[in-house]
Amino acid sequence: MTLYLPELNSNDTHFPDPSLALTEPNGLLALGGDLSINRLRSAYRHGIFPWFSEGEPILWWSPSPRAVFIPETFSPARSLIKFQRKHAYTVTINHATEQLIELCASSRPEEETWITDEMIEAYQQLAIAGHCHSVEVWQDGTLIGGLYGVSVGKVFCGESMVSTRTNASKIALWYFCQHFLKHGGKLIDCQIMNPHLASLGAIEIPRTEFQDYLLTSRDLTMNKECYTPQPLQLD
Known part of the structure; x- marks a missing residue:
């Protein structure tokens, strides 16, 4: 199955609305960006967190239920x-x-x-x-x-x-x-x-x-x- 995810802009720390997260896999919202302090703070303020394995791009999640x-x-x-x-x-x-x-x-x-x-x-x-x-x-x-x-x-x-x-x-x-x-x-x-x-x-x-x-x-x-x-x- 092919998934189409928004790729984060490296020049800002905005995220897609969490309501747009996929239902399968549950909560997958976006990819890319970085793990800078500003981006991480922005993510957590919007109920989003990074979760990915070694060798994968950075994946961002906001599952439901929580x-x-x-x-x-x-x-x-x-x-x-x-x-x-x-x-x-x-x-x-x-x-x-x-x-x-x-x-x-x-x-x-x-x-x-x-x-x-x-x-x-x-x-x-x-x-x-x-x-x-x-x-x-x-x-x-x-x-x-x-x-x-x-x-x-x-x-x-x-x-x-x-x-x-x-x-x-x-x-x-x-x-x-x-x-x-x-x-x-x-x-x-x-x-x-x-x-x-x-x-x-x-x-x-x-x-x-x-x-x-x-x-x-x-x-x-x-x-x-x-x-x-x-x-x-x-x-």
Whole structure:
């Protein structure tokens, strides 16, 4: 099957309207462009993200439905609460963003990861610019998991999660949901539903509803302390 996609203009950062995304494959919207800070910021402000494999052109997506977490309704499983009481993993925010991104990439088989060297560099630069953030989970001083994503006003667009030891990514999400909510956060985007996200309590909403969240939240300011590097504690 031949697909006809808009190719992005290298001279500006505009995207096609997300409503024009294909239904098969779900959400494919455009190709080309680059992974510059300005283009990535424009993409996330419009509910669009890059997702492609090594050797492919950059592909841009805006699927429907959209998988999200509602921080105020997130509830950790009793087994997770019990596990954390026993193991007492340490959780931080923005202490090791570059390292966490690299861990997300290296923890997957090379043929399965979309976190290419180009993507690693792009999101590390986005972090330096203050738009990409990480939640890290540690055990005995060793980084064992976490998550990272892009802040868009009061929405956090999750990009990847990783665990090298039991429950690390789940604990990162649990702590971040509470921290994000406490500082005024409204919605956590996790892009496309999968069984792992569903098991953690993610729900699906139509793309139009997600876009409405973005429109009303992307220009709002989070509490300035939200992304300050710090240990995360539960209330």
